[in-house]
Amino acid sequence: MRRVRVRFAPSPTGGLHLGGVRTALYNYLFAHRKGGDFVLRIEDTDRTRFVEGAEQYIIDCLDWAGIPPDESPVHGGEYGPYRQSERKEIYRKYAEQLIESGHAYYAFDTPEEIEALREKLRAEGKENLQYGYDSRMLMKNSLTLSVKETQKLISEGAPYVIRVKVEPGITIQFNDIVRGPIEMSTDTVDDKVLLKADGMPTYHLAVVVDDHLMQISHSFRGEEWLPSAPVHVLLYKYLGWEDVMPQWAHLPLILKPDGNGKLSKRDGQRLGFPVFAMEWEDPNLGLIQGFKELGFLPQAFINMLAMLGWNDGSGKELFSLDELVEVFSMERVQSHGAKFDYEKAKWFNHEWIKKMDGAELLPYVLPVLEKEGLDLPDNNKIETIINLVKERCVLLTDFVAQSSFFFKKPDVQLDLISGKWDEKKTEFFKTLSGRWSSHDGWNHDELETSFKSLAGEMQLKPGEVLLPLRVMLVGGKFGPGVFDIALQIGREETLSRINEALSCL
RNA sequence: GGCGCGUUGGUCAAGGGGUUAAGACGCCUCCCUUUCACGGAGGAAUCACGGGUUCGAAUCCCGUACGUGCUACCA
Numbered sequence: 001m002r003r004v005r006v007r008f009a010p011s012p013t014g015g016l017h018l019g020g021v022r023t024a025l026y027n028y029l030f031a032h033r034k035g036g037d038f039v040l041r042i043e044d045t046d047r048t049r050f051v052e053g054a055e056q057y058i059i060d061c062l063d064w065a066g067i068p069p070d071e072s073p074v075h076g077g078e079y080g081p082y083r084q085s086e087r088k089e090i091y092r093k094y095a096e097q098l099i100e101s102g103h104a105y106y107a108f109d110t111p112e113e114i115e116a117l118r119e120k121l122r123a124e125g126k127e128n129l130q131y132g133y134d135s136r137m138l139m140k141n142s143l144t145l146s147v148k149e150t151q152k153l154i155s156e157g158a159p160y161v162i163r164v165k166v167e168p169g170i171t172i173q174f175n176d177i178v179r180g181p182i183e184m185s186t187d188t189v190d191d192k193v194l195l196k197a198d199g200m201p202t203y204h205l206a207v208v209v210d211d212h213l214m215q216i217s218h219s220f221r222g223e224e225w226l227p228s229a230p231v232h233v234l235l236y237k238y239l240g241w242e243d244v245m246p247q248w249a250h251l252p253l254i255l256k257p258d259g260n261g262k263l264s265k266r267d268g269q270r271l272g273f274p275v276f277a278m279e280w281e282d283p284n285l286g287l288i289q290g291f292k293e294l295g296f297l298p299q300a301f302i303n304m305l306a307m308l309g310w311n312d313g314s315g316k317e318l319f320s321l322d323e324l325v326e327v328f329s330m331e332r333v334q335s336h337g338a339k340f341d342y343e344k345a346k347w348f349n350h351e352w353i354k355k356m357d358g359a360e361l362l363p364y365v366l367p368v369l370e371k372e373g374l375d376l377p378d379n380n381k382i383e384t385i386i387n388l389v390k391e392r393c394v395l396l397t398d399f400v401a402q403s404s405f406f407f408k409k410p411d412v413q414l415d416l417i418s419g420k421w422d423e424k425k426t427e428f429f430k431t432l433s434g435r436w437s438s439h440d441g442w443n444h445d446e447l448e449t450s451f452k453s454l455a456g457e458m459q460l461k462p463g464e465v466l467l468p469l470r471v472m473l474v475g476g477k478f479g480p481g482v483f484d485i486a487l488q489i490g491r492e493e494t495l496s497r498i499n500e501a502l503s504c505l
Numbered sequence: 506g507g508c509g510c511g512u513u514g515g516u517c518a519a520g521g522g523g524u525u526a527a528g529a530c531g532c533c534u535c536c537c538u539u540u541c542a543c544g545g546a547g548g549a550a551u552c553a554c555g556g557g558u559u560c561g562a563a564u565c566c567c568g569u570a571c572g573u574g575c576u577a578c579c580a
Contacts, residue, residue, distance in 0.1 A: 196578040227575040463539030478541040
């Protein structure tokens with residue numbers, strides 16, 4: 001059986017969004033499940049859309065997500081180069097081979113001429129022009145020109161493209177792993193450009209040639225490619241590679257949460273959620289934050305993405321990458337698009353934060369805390385604190401609000417307690433402060449016991465003074481157990497906060 | 506317009522001829538907790554519509570509607 005080789009083939013044109021990462025993820029999972037290879041190929045044949053730094057950014061995103069490729073421009077491999085711009089001459093060779101076998105031809109019509117013709121037809125109320133079987137004999141190309149004229153134009157340096165010559169009346173059939181058998185007629189497919197005037201291939205030629213040369217066994221891509229799949233199947237046929245054509249799978253789109261349509265980077269801005277894996281500087285929209293910057297764990301991000309269009313049928317939703325590799329199957333991928341739900345995405349993150357312990361969380365939480373300029377204790381203590389507060393952190397950035405009072409004096413919202421304040425409570429806290437300053441043990445149970453017994457002695461319900469103590473230590477009505485907090489911040493700091501609050505009441 | 510793909514609760518979804526049509530998110534109620542969370546128990550769907558096939562259809566077939574994608578020398 002053929003070795004499994006799959007590829008993720010993005011264009012380096014900007015930020016890597018959800019759909020792209022999910023395609024990469026499914027490729028990664030499939031490759032690892034089958035013990036195959038996961039290739040990253042950079043599709044940079046459109047020089048006008050090339051964006052500096054985008055390639056490295058894509059690699060960084062895959063690294064952060066934990067799904068690095070086995071082969072890529074930077075990882076190397078046996079089937080390089082992995083940038084299409086560096087394979088330019090290869091495509092020309094096959095384009096010319098297609099001309100020789102009569103499956104392609106030179107075309108000299110400029111984009112302007114074609115556009116003008118389209119305009120004219122539109123004005124006449126006719127259907128828009130398809131450069132294909134019906135119209136190719138009306139155009140300026142090596143089918144309508146003599147060999148001599150064609151040669152002359154080429155030697156004079158006239159700009160030209162190479163187009164496939166699609167035979168009409170053929171029914172193209174192939175099996176799509178997620179959709180089953182697909183059948184389309186070549187009547188509606190036009191003579192796509194294979195090689196552009198600048199000598200670069202279009203997607204259609206490049207994807208077929210590269211997938212074949214790189215011995216790709218399964219070709220996964222977005223659903224938007226389905227209509228042009230017949231062109232690709234035809235090219236495999238014309239190139240004589242039909243028997244080793246990869247198996248196709250067209251993945252469903254990720255839709256915007258409101259209304260319908262493909263999720264775009266602007267939807268994220270509009271609705272207030274990330275669409276990119278990591279932050280990206282967009283020339284028009286400015287710096288756009290990614291899932292990483294907004295406080296997502298890569299484990300949660302991947303888990304959420306995997307479930308957006310796939311499930312194992314058991315109802316289980318929380319999977320680690322390794323578990324996904326164990327159970328992933330392309331057949332169970334949904335055939336219809338799914339609306340992105342940011343609330344659910346956050347739920348995944350929350351679940352992962354709860355699931356991981358302080359030590360595992362530390363590398364992700366530490367940078368967030370450090371960014372705040374907090375005076376942090378040693379890592380062991382931070383881990384303890386993480387364990388104390390993690391269940392109330394949905395995003396990693398929530399650790400700031402949920403734990404900064406451990407590291408510095410909070411801004412105390414005295415109004416939360418001042419309304420029901422009286423002399424008796426002042427007396428209680430003064431006495432408590434005195435007792436705690438000379439108390440032998442400084443541990444959770446002893447603190448709680450002495451606190452409650454004092455309350456009892458003074459005929460106060462513990463609840464009447466427990467909340468005030470919380471506000472004094474934390475600043476507000478939130479956080480883990482009060483005595484846990486007192487234990488962590490220590491005797492001196494605890495007394496200092498109590499006394500400071502007392503002086504303001 | 507043409508062609509393709511799709512359609513189970515607000516969202517993600519299981520289920521593929523006979524089920525009280527799972528589960529999750531979100532929402533609401535209650536319990537736990539004298540904070541906030543966590544946790545626990547509940548509440549809310551005639552499977553887009555219309556025709557078939559069948560003893561029986563969310564499940565199979567056809568049509569319609571709606572949505573969406575493509576229709577570039579962009580991917």
